[in-house]
Structure formats: C-alpha cells, structure tokens
Amino acid sequence: MIRLDRRPEPSRAWTIATPFVAVALTMVAGGLMFALLGKDPVEAIRTIFWDPLFGDFASYSRPQLLVKAGPLILIAIGLSLGFRAGIWNIGAEGQYILGAICAAATGLAIYPAETWIVFPAMIVAGALGGLLWAMIPALLKVRFGTNEVLVSLMLVYVAEALLASMSLGLLRNPEGMGFPGSRNLAQYPSAANLDLIPGTGLHWGVALAFAAVIVGQVVMTRHQLGFRVRLAGQSPRAAVFGGVNPGWLVVVCMGISGGLAGLAGMFEVAGPAGRLSIDFNVGYGFTAIIVAFLGRLNPIGILLAGLLMALTYIGGELAQLQMNLPLAAIQMFQGMLLFFLLAVDLLTNFSIRFGRRVAA
C-alpha cells in the first residue's frame, strides 16, 4: 500500500530536484509518443534538446534562444513576485500589448527625427503603458474587492481589440499600400532595438531580463519588499499584523509585473518584431505564467525555465523540419513538461511511504 504523508516543511531537496525529474520523465514519455508516431525517439529528443544548442546550425539558433526567452523571463520575474504574495495577474499578455502600443506610438510620434532621446522615451512609455493597464485590475481590487484574475484576463481581450484598432488606424504605416501594421521601427535607427553585440541575440530586452533576474533575487532574499511578499503569501493574516498593507502590496506587485510586461512588449516591438500588427502578440504573457511556475517562482529558476521553454519552441521547430513531426506532437510534448512538473511537485510537500500504517 502506498501512502502520502504531508511533510512538516516543503523538502528543499525535492524543490530543486523536481524540475530535473520532470524533464527526465517528459523525455521518457515524449520519447514513447514519438516512437508510437513511427519516429526515432532518441533522434527526436536530441533534435529538440541538443540541436538548437550544439547542432550544425547552433551559431544561428543559440542567439535565437535568447531572443525567444528574453520576454518570457522578463514577464515571469514580474509575475512571480505577485504570485508569491497570492496576487494573480493573469493579464500580462494585455500589459505586454499596451507596452508595445505606447512605445511604438512614442517612437512614431518622433519619427523621422534622429535623436538619442527616442529609445529612452520609448522605454518609459512602454513601462508606463504596461503599468497603467495593470493598475486597472489592481485599483478595482483594492477599491471594490473585484477579482484580479478575472479583470486582468478580460483586459487582454480589450488590449487585443485596441491593438487591432491601432494597427488599422492611428499607427498604420502611411506608406504600407493600405495594409494593416505600423512602420518598421527596427528600420528607424533611433528606435531600433538591435543586438548589443551583433549576431548574439543579446538586445536591450534580453540584457534587462538578466538584470531583472539579479534584482529579483536580491529583492526576494534581502529586501523588505521580498519579506512582505513572502509573508503575505504564506499567511495573509500574519502579514496584516506584521504591518503589511494588503492594498499597497496589490498595487506594488501588479505595478511591477505590469511594468515589466510592458517593457517586454516595448523591446519586442522595437526589435525582433519591428512593427505593430494585428497579431503582434503571440502569447508571451500567457507562456510566462508557465515559466514562472516551472521556475518555482524563484528568479534563478525562472531564468532556467525561460531558456528551457525557448529551447522546446526552437527545438520543436527543428523537429518539425527535420523529422516531419506534426506540431500537435510538439505541443503535447510541451504539455507533458508542465504535467510532470505539477505531478512531481507533489513530492515537495508530501513523502511517499510504502507498507501499512503502523498503529501509533
């Protein structure tokens, strides 16, 4: 007989081991699935995990990993702060869109003047756009007690409608032959978010994502804000007695996560994407939620999780290309990763005992 006993405290060893065990289990189960599809499982796993890093064309795909992981990490760091305090910002996708819209609008307002002020102004606009969009669910929660999950999620769809309207109207490229979409900011030198060192994929957004990991780690472990966040997450009542104002915490956590999501949108629209278009957003804001949990809501963990997620995307494309694997199989594989993570997570809080319970 198998029993689960709740651990008095979450196991530290398992907290660190779970992601690795989950990845290993995913490889086994995924390999089985690939074998059932008639593909060589070892080759499939190697294509997904190995080729983007060390394959024939890794000199191209390694920088791409950073480009793909950058926004995920940046958004997930912000989200993790709130998640640890029990504040659920599900609408990072919308804040990401608003950041991109505000930044693009700022850049295009100054276009075509070439001055150093453009890029910093776009950064401020992007951060503010995301922050203010996040303030809507935050203030509604503080003032009227609304559910931030619902409000922030619904605002994603509002943001998408706004994005479509901007791409078709106000920010449409006047030289675009009547097609939707803004001018290409990547071709406007003062606004372009290019690689800091050409060919590395390391643009300002990626650099900021790394910085956010470090700052996030310091805040969570050393700063008073981190203490309050952890306290509120573990015991809201104790936090109130400890002098934490719950409303203040909601505003701060939503503000930080919204601002970072807005920044991610800004760096994406000024760089890799280049232009605002109707389907500019490809789900980074939602994927970042997975990344945050995959990384155990821990900044270093999020860094690794973001890179892993990017790896499965790029490796997944390679597997489609080289092995003719259907996209659905790749998505199943990504889903398995999350499934096993949550399943193995059980071991952090519970220990497994075999045999009958001994009468006490």
Next chain:
Amino acid sequence: MTFKTVLLGATAAMGLATGAMAQDDKTKVGFIYVGPIGDLGWSYQHDQGRLAVEEEYGDKVETVYVESVPEGPDAERVLTQMALQGADLIFTTSFGFMEPTMNVAAKFPDVKFEHATGYQRADNVSTYSARFYEGRAVQGLIAGEMTESNIIGYIGSYPIPEVIRGINAAYIQAKKVNPEVEFRVVWAYTWFDPAKEAEAAKALIDAGADVILQHTDSTAPQAAAQEAGDVITFGQASDMLDYAPEPRVSSIIDNWNQYYVDRVGAVLDGSWESTDTWGGIDSGMVEIGEITEAVPAEVKEAALALKDAIAAGETHPFTGPINKQDGSEWLAEGEVADDETLLGMNFYVEGIEGDIPQ
C-alpha cells in the same frame, strides 16, 4: 551530411549566407503554413500542393514543412532554419510572411522564395496568388438568388485588399440578381480560429443572415450554420464537402498543385526566375466546388454560365458602371477594373453598408 563542414568556423553572420550552399543531391523544397495542415481550408490546400510535388518528382525532391507559424519574428526564424538546412526553394504561404520572406531572402541569395498573396519581389523572390474574386462573383450570384431574408453575412479575416475585393465581387453579383440584398460584414482578425469564426457566424445568423460567406480557413462557420439550420454556406479555400449538400452548397477551391509542380520543375531544370503570377478560373488555380442539389437547377445553370464566361474572358466581375461606397464613380459603363486598382483595393462599392476598419 556536408552541412557541418560548410558552417565550421564561420561566424554567425557569414554562416547565414553560406549555409544555403550546402550540397545535397535532392532538391529540397520547404513550405511554411500559417495554420495547421488539418485546417481543411487554406493551409490544407497548400499542403496538397506539397504532396503533388512529391508525387510528381518522387526521389528527386525532398519536401519539409512547418505548420502554424505566427506571422512575425517566429516566421523569420523558421525560414532561416529552413534555408540553413539546405532548402533550395521555399514557399511562404501567407500574406503576413511577406517581410520575413524578404529579410531572409536578402540573406540567402541562392535560395529561391515564393511568397503567396504579397506584393514585394526580389531576384530570388516570386509572388503568386489566385483571383479568388472570380469565384466570389459566382458565390455572390448563388447567394443573391438563394437568400430569403435578403441578408447575407460575410466573415472577413483582415481588412486587406484581397479580402475587400472578395466582398465587393460577391456583393456586385448578388445585387445584380437580387436588388434587395444587404451585406453584413464581421471582421474576425484571424485566418484560423474555429472559436472566433463560429462566434462570428452565430452573430451573423442572429442578425438574420441566411447565407454565410467566409474568408477564414476553418469549417467552424459551416458547423454553426448546420446547427442553426436553414442557412447556407460556401466552402472556403478547400471544398469542405463534409458539409454538403447543405449547408455547404458550393465552394471556392484553391488549387496550387499545378503551380507548385511547375515551379519546382523550374528549379530542377534551372529555368526558375522571379515572377508574379495571378491565376484565375481559367488557369485552374481557382475552382468552383460542386454546386449541390440544394440549389435550384436554373440558379446552378446561371452560376456555371457565369463561371464559364469569366474563364473565357468574356466577362469580368468588376465591369462598370460601378460607384464607390461614397457615390463617386469608379468604373464607367463598360469599363473593366485594372489589376493595379484591384491589388490595392481599399474601398467598398456603392451599396455595402458599414466601414472598412481603420
């Protein structure tokens, strides 16, 4: 594999340009699709073209594809990977792939690209599209004859010239056979999203539409119409025969097979050049799917006659007199629209209500 040696020691930037020259005895043909190949619409038809290429050339070619690629930086990455892996010819099958195609084509001058429905070309980038509006005219005729509520619903994808052209072509024919007809256009802002498409179809049916035309790629509107009953639809991009004889009464089928076979053949024999192709019913690129028995015989006959006349060049769906929505004259009596205006069409013709989003 010889790819390895090619890139060895090359810097990232220089490696990009040389990777394409990797030697392989088979000609490698890549395809990127905006939707899943199982959409049973747009991407499905392109994939049928890929299979036709395999069938035609067998061992001489190898085809690869990536499906559901978002239009943007992801597309650029996928295209670069394809080129690096030695693709000789790449078909980029959605309008939104235009900029990524141009960017990657500039980095790989030896790889040939074929971009569907766009307008930018280069020495190694061709464009191709089909005159879907010819099929739309035939649909418009059937729709105008069949509607009883005189309200025809139209699910638009994005307000780009290709889609607007289709709405206008259908409206002009519908109005000709039924002066009472009204068009209601809903913009879904997606090429493929069954949930959104079904929602749009239901909204149109609720608004009284008993005919639904769609410019999106899934069969969800067909299913919604079937559920509502007494609503007819048309297959889009693919035949969508599963929904025949009703609600689907006919369809526009995009047949890329011959074009793809020809273009791959041109690469094989070295005669490939950058071209701009816009094929219609006459070229076989646009087919009208079987008109079912739900349509009265005389309507079917009229529709087929229109199709034949368009194919023979005897009539053009945009023949004057036609005014723009604001009442200003576009085409005088007997005047035929030129391709340039059609390619950039950004206005409704007179009689269509509502505004094109901007």
